[in-house]
Amino acid sequence: MRLLIARIALVLSLLLPVWFMVAALGVKFDLWSWRLGLGVLIIQWGPRLLIGALVIALVALVATLAKSPRTGWRAALIALLIPALGFGYLAYVRGQSADIPPIHDVTTNVEDPPIYSEALMAVRTAEDANPVAEFSAQLTSLPAYQGPRFAPLAGKSLGQVGEEAYPELETLVTAAAPADAFTAAEAEARAQGWTIVSADAGTGMIEATAETFWFGFKDDVAIRVRPGEAGAAIDMRSTSRVGLSDLGANAARIEAYMTALSGRLAD
Incomplete structure (x- = not known):
């Protein structure tokens, strides 16, 4: 009987990762909404x-160790360790997100950010995606940021919150000619595995969509290459379509891209 309880506990614990994977992949393959899968x-x-x-694993462990023969412990x-690791991961994510502001739109240039095209904005609207606000807008004036939980952000603009959270995000200045910088910027966007929506060398604008593996969440990216004082200046913007907070994903995407692009331009 004790061995049976231990085996049942193990099977239930092994099914936990399956539950989370199915919930995430169901969103990715449009079997259900992200609100159902994630929320x-x-x-x-x-x-x-x-x-x-x-609890079941703990009961099974105590039962198998209570008296001889101690079989099934x-x-x-193992059944106990699986959910324990799950709670450990949740605690890690919570700890990591504690200092991350609840925003989902960041850029390297809040004063003059890249602007999404009307075509891409139409796609976002059709999908009922997050609205794209001006970086100068007061955060607590936006509909999604009403309520006492956002009181600490009162008086700050969307751009200010982003700059304070991610001061490392800056315009990439390169000695490369604008045309060469644009070619490298487009090549790196493709190398990142993003879906290129548009690439116009004339305007220096590149638009792309990045998709996460598990949930298939889509984030839109705009890259702008302009002539600089002695070469080119490259700015980038990354905006999530769903979710109030991106848990730092957009900033991490920009930083990774700019680092890779800088290396590509230096070659």
């Missing part, structure tokens, strides 16, 4: 399932 299946039910599996221990 309900993962955020609401995920911790409950972890707690349930943890290894299975029970």
